[in-house]
Amino acid sequence: MLARANRLVSGDEFRRVSRRGRRVETDHMVVSSLVTDSGMPARFGFTMTKKVGNAVQRNRVRRRFRAIAWELVRDGVTGRDVVVRGLPGSLDADWDTLHRELTAAVAGEGASER
Numbered sequence: 100m101l102a103r104a105n106r107l108v109s110g111d112e113f114r115r116v117s118r119r120g121r122r123v124e125t126d127h128m129v130v131s132s133l134v135t136d137s138g139m140p141a142r143f144g145f146t147m148t149k150k151v152g153n154a155v156q157r158n159r160v161r162r163r164f165r166a167i168a169w170e171l172v173r174d175g176v177t178g179r180d181v182v183v184r185g186l187p188g189s190l191d192a193d194w195d196t197l198h199r200e201l202t203a204a205v206a207g208e209g210a211s212e213r
Contacts, residue, residue: 107144130204137178
């Protein structure tokens with residue numbers, strides 16, 4: 100579970116990161132990342148559309164993303180706000196694929212940037 104200090108909680112924070120951050124699109128997610136002060140903890144937010152699946156399926160994907168984000172925080176990622184939007188294919192993706200894509204996107208090595 101991500102600590103409160105590592106979560107984006109308000110709609111304004113989500114919008115700020117989504118609009119101003121660097122966007123990386125992968126096969127299973129769209130990651131918007133905005134660099135903040137290097138001394139600040141990394142903060143993550145997650146959104147899922149109904150295209151991903153029903154509520155149970157969306158929550159399963161969100162839990163997987165949250166666990167990967169927790170690992171990134173534990174490994175020392177700091178100084179950025181990240182919003183992860185799950186795409187329909189994320190439901191069928193395995194853990195290693197999601198982990199690799201999210202880690203690369205946060206590090207700035209994503210599949211395609213916009």
